[in-house]
Amino acid sequence: MRPENYQAVKLGDSNEYEIFIGPNHPGIEGNYAFRLMLDGDIVVSGKADAGYLHRGFEKLMEGRLWIQNLAIVPRICVPDPAPMEVAYSMAVEEIMGIEAPIRAQWIRTMQLELSRVAAHLFTFGGHAATTGMYTPMFWGVADRDLVLDLFEDFTGGRVYSIYNIPGGVRRELPPEFLQKLSNLLDYLESRQNDYDNLLFTNQVFVERAKGCGALTQSQALELSVTGPNLRACGLAYDVRRDDPYLVYDELEFDIPRQKHGDAYSRILVRRDELFQSIRILRQIIERLPSIKGKIRTPIPNPLSWNVRKGEAYARVESSKGELAYYVVSDGGDKPYRVHVRGPSSMHAVQTLEFLAKGARLEDVAQIMFSLDACPPEVDR
Amino acid sequence: MSKHKEGHSKSYEKLKSKTTLKEILDVAVSFEKTARDFYTAMIPKVSKNIRYIVEELAEEEQQHYDLFLSLKNDPYVQTQLDERIKTPTENHKFSDYVQLLDLGDNPDDQTILQYALAREDAAMKQYQDLADNAPEGELQDTFRFLAIEEAEHKLELEKKYYEIIHSGGPGN
């Protein structure tokens, strides 16, 4: 467009104006946009604008063999990829009518919890950054990297493990792995004070976060909010306990919750959850060596593998909330339909729009981060 | 086998009487020529489908004929013989137990091969014998050489025999 063609048009008398946040904006998590109608710095209304990360996963999966999809499902949520693999594998297993061996289920549980630890560490940093504090981000990401080192150790990939396969997991844990894991947990626990001092009991942060983006429990239920965001409103609901999968019914853990439903509650729930995950991982370290046996139930050769007709709705608790896979097979060698229900699709659209109304412009980014929304889950 | 020895006894005497390398090679050349002529004459008599065997036999004899002839005219014949004698061809005896039949009017492939084998065997034995009895030196080396040549020819024939006769072993 040529500069000489610009033509200033005067707007009406209203004080309201529209601004865009994103997709290229530091206050937005990932590639996501938000349109705000503002009056002064108060948001009159907000509208989510998604689709920047749309790859058509559900369509892609219909065009690939059952096993090939394992490589693409983790990409649906980058910060927390493990639950994607597990949920998909669980759905396929349910259709096939097989179950992963016990040892594989324990390893999967371990993977899920490790992934949760990594995702929460990442969120702390991001959330703090939206309030102008960059140090937690530096810490969180560096500590998360230590978890990724462990992932690399036992799955062969840093971020995308591609470690699960319908029927079990692909590889036995390397020797000394549990010791390494135990050391990492010790380290993370020792960091608790640092994080508390820096972030969770930092008055600057507490004052910013308290009361920001508050949801009541009934509002949360109405908007289908799940995961830590729901628990921050006082409802101790967790798929791990209420619709148990893998070996969660054999593990002891609390479900942390807060009452106020605001950004501060949400980050406190995540903080507590991080340490619950460490508690779960400690139990796994204790139990896993005594669980011997295979790590895979054989499946037919994947190049000619027809999964029998059927459908399954597999749900897991990811670090963001309730993640579900609805998989339909028509008896062919490719899925007939895979529907991914990402928790963020609820949080980042309707909930965010709801919370943004009446918020101040500078809080919008924090609200979004405090919901821990993962845009690719919306776009798929 | 005795029958054959007798058949060749005349040639045995003929060879024994020769004293120089050239003379011996002369006789050997004439033997090969006879053999070649024999097979060549046989070609039209056998059925066309097995004619290739006789043709090949004639061809091989022709090659021998050429070889001996060229040796005879080769000034370095002695060194060549020495070379050859150092690496003798062993008699594998594979075909020794095959019974010899007369070549009838209408011989089949197996009979022709048997006949050729016996012929080479006899020639080999004869040269061997001569070498054993000849004085050391040029003469003995020549007979040795001839014996080795025949043994090798026999071995080649044995291979061919197996390939033709024992074919179809690994059946369905």
Next chain:
Amino acid sequence: MNKVQIDEILNKVNGIKITHKRKTRIRVDVDADSLPTLLELIKGRASYIHLSAITCVDWIADNQFELVYHVWSYEEKCLISAHTRIDRGSEKNPAKYISVYDLFKPADFFERDIFEMYGVTFIGSPRMEKFILTEWNGVPPMLKDFDAEAYVQETFKWTDYNPDWLQELTDQGGGIAVKPEDIRTAGNTHNMSTHRERDKAKAAAVKANDKMQGWKQ
């Protein structure tokens, strides 16, 4: 609420088929007409208040869309998947269905998603507009009759590699034999090797066979 009680409530809906798949999963098949009634019933009478997802499945062979409403009860700790089938419609007359937005707020997102991806219009849904696919002008992409792979091959160009090693092999008489696109076939059929590959291999086999037999030089 036990199994009998929930069955009792569900059976109030006409023409319902109930399958208890496992403790926390119930599959229910109902007519398109009675689905909203069913959802109202289980929300109001049996505490199924959490709409987990709405899925659309395109059964193109039956010319139908299957809509699946996954509803969870925090109290019962059970998920009811309500299946219903609606007519697939056509390009001129797109499929229509009733929105459940007044029952479940999140239906807004899911219904908009299905509208975009399958072209089903939900009457009463607040935002029947484009959301993710604002830059997309084609048919709803999740429809089974939209061949994404063909579309991609038509629209995009691929990188044309020519590294040194390939040049070397081509000079020797080899080079690219089977491209990955060649072994792919559309639809839900098996990844069968193409005839091209077959024919080539066959020709090679015949050649080798000929050599072995050693006829005619």
Next chain:
Amino acid sequence: MKKELKIKQKERTNPLAHVFDDFIRFCQSKSLFMLHYCTGCGAIELPPAMTSRFDMERLGIQPMVTPRQADILLITGYVSIKTLKRVILTYEQMQSPKYVIGICSCTVNGGMYWQSYATAKKLNEYMPVDVYIAGCMPRPEAVMAGLQRLKDNIRNDKKEHKGSAWKDYFKRYDYYLGNQQALFGEDWQTPTDIIAEAKLYGLETEETYGKHTKLLEKHQTPLLPQEMRIK
């Protein structure tokens, strides 16, 4: 860059110009700002690269939030069509010299989304790329290696003509615009006047113009302030 395109530019006569050029390249390579725009999943490996553990600042590279002040545009993996429009807008807004790094398989040949109707397959059809980093996604160390390579290229640009891919956008604007039009439609336009910039930088060539720029002229409509958004 198939053939050397002739620039309509005067010969430089100042004998010290090359000394200055060298010095400027040296300075440029020591201080680069990277636009913080996470276009795809490879972005997840950028925070580690930026933060304590791998610490990109050792290379003199820092994230920057606005395109106007950034030097490097990192394309971290797949770009959906919707994102690609924004990426091009962003790229054109960046001040020259600017550098593009393509991370992950997806920027080269479609990557794992090669079947997807919603993603662009080859980044270098839409903008010139300086450096590619292989991986799905590349580890922070690989990202660092790529950035190091870019630094070296900028530093050694004079000899090898590697650190000046951005000039290609001006030199062959018609080609890039054509590919953009093929994807976004004929009436695709951006607020940045590339042709004017090309003239300004003295980078006009015969391939700057073509049938696609003609289309651009034809379709351009005055942009109204309240409509300064992409359709």
Next chain:
Amino acid sequence: MKKINYNDKGSILNPLKNLQFYARKPVTEPLGPRDASASYRGFHINDLNKCIGCSSCQKICDNAAITMVEVPSIKEDAAKGLRNLRPAIDYGRCCWCALCVDICPTSAIEMTREYVHTCDGDETDSYFIFPKETGIHGDSFEKGWTKTEDSDLLDRIRRPMGEMLSEARIDNFDEIVDGFTLEMAVQEASRCVDCGLCEDACPAHMHAPNYIRSIYEGNLEQAVEWMYETNPFSHVCGRVCTHICETACSLGHGEGESDPIAIRWLKRFAMDNVSKTKIKQIARKGKARKKSGKSIAVVGAGPAGLTAAFDLVKKGHKVTVYESLPKAGGMTRYGIPNYRLPEDRLDQDIEVIQSVGVDIKYNVKVGTDISMAQLYKDNHAVVMAIGLQMGRSTRIKGSDHKMVVKAVDLLRMIPKGDKVNVPKSAVVIGGGNVAMDIARSMARLQQQKYGEVNITLTALEQLGKTFLADDEEVKESLEEGISILDARGPKQCVIKNNKLVGLETVKVISIFDAQGRFAPKYDEEDLQFHQADMVIEAIGQMSDVSILGEELTEELEWNRGRIQIDENGHTSVEWLWSAGDMVKGPDVINAVADGHRVAKDIDRFLNK
């Protein structure tokens, strides 16, 4: 864990407590790549010698990143299942999921711990790599993700095939092998990776991957349809085929225990479980509606002749098959014992062929009852497919005794129902499958008559090394009480008082020369005597070409004792084609392949 109370205000001083960090060690890693973990999924390497070019990696690749390239310097061998195709990987697509590593049947493709590759904008060619023993940059890195037993995606173990025990089978000619059950067949079929090496190796190019797939899907009729596209002798081949396909099978190339897919048994399973009427319907598919008005005579109702006849009839020609024996099938009937191929199965194959319209005239001996010239006069083309029905003799001393017999003659007598003179003890000379067949048939007859088995088998070849017969056959023979003396050459048949008393053999020291040509070496010192009432020679077979008549023999071109044919089976005489064992050596599937070839050529010739 410390609880944080929501109502706490926190302190502005708290972050300052972290000033202690100045005393801690930094977490920053040194510049430059770290070592990756032991199972890291880095860039690929490929052991070009292990790789067989089966393309499984290409098929499993979810990103279509693998292109198969032809490498001319690598030798191709269809019969062994070796292709000269090797994978090249496009890093513009790859996602390093390592599925290609886990599916590779030979564990050739693996991943290293190398992970850094950058290139300039105009060097994208470096993204397309041809992995060799060294990785993308030619540097050798330690291996990362390699296949383990757990990650192996292939099912390596063949489903076991039930067999009759040796005690149960020794006194009868019932079929030994049970055959698969549906469940086992589906499981076995599920192992196939659809590489097509079998199809390339099969002389008839049977669509094995397709019918295996159909069996996996439970669609047996579809499977039979695939078979009848290339083979009207599917019952026979499902039982006694030499299964070159299984030698070629990519799964058989794996390291350690890795069985090829039981392609032959799967074929048998499908054929056994589809009704005869259905098979007849399938066989008729594609038959020409219109008659061509051309007629063809086929000499010999064996697999080659009948396959040619089957094809030609389907093309609309009239075909008459002349068979000298009372039943059709050739060597498959008169050479293969019932315990390997039950007669009713063969009958069914032939019935199906006849149902398509092939006319077989039994007990007509060409050459005596009807001359070749006459056949030519009555028909447009003639196919010679008379097989190798005459046995060779060793012609050692005593081999002209009446109790020294040829295996093929004996084998022919059993199904014909002729009375067989069953000796109390017998020696078989020969180590091929025919020798095994006769030894095992005689063992059964001995058991029926005398209640015990006394058969000795002597062969030139050495067991486990050069032996000709299939391992299975050897194993089963030993189970049935046949003693096998390997590496022994026959010296003479010992005859006392005009009565055969046994066979003398000598030791074979070596059997092949350095060039791999046959050159057996005997050790005369090591002499053995084997007592026997009968000596059976099973050393080789030949064709009775005398039926051609002298004139035709002269007219034909010959090639080393066999009729010379071109690649289509056409002889030098315009109206004569030849196919099957008599020109290609003994093998059912080769004969079938030959039949097709000849039929195709004749059809082309007649339509000219």
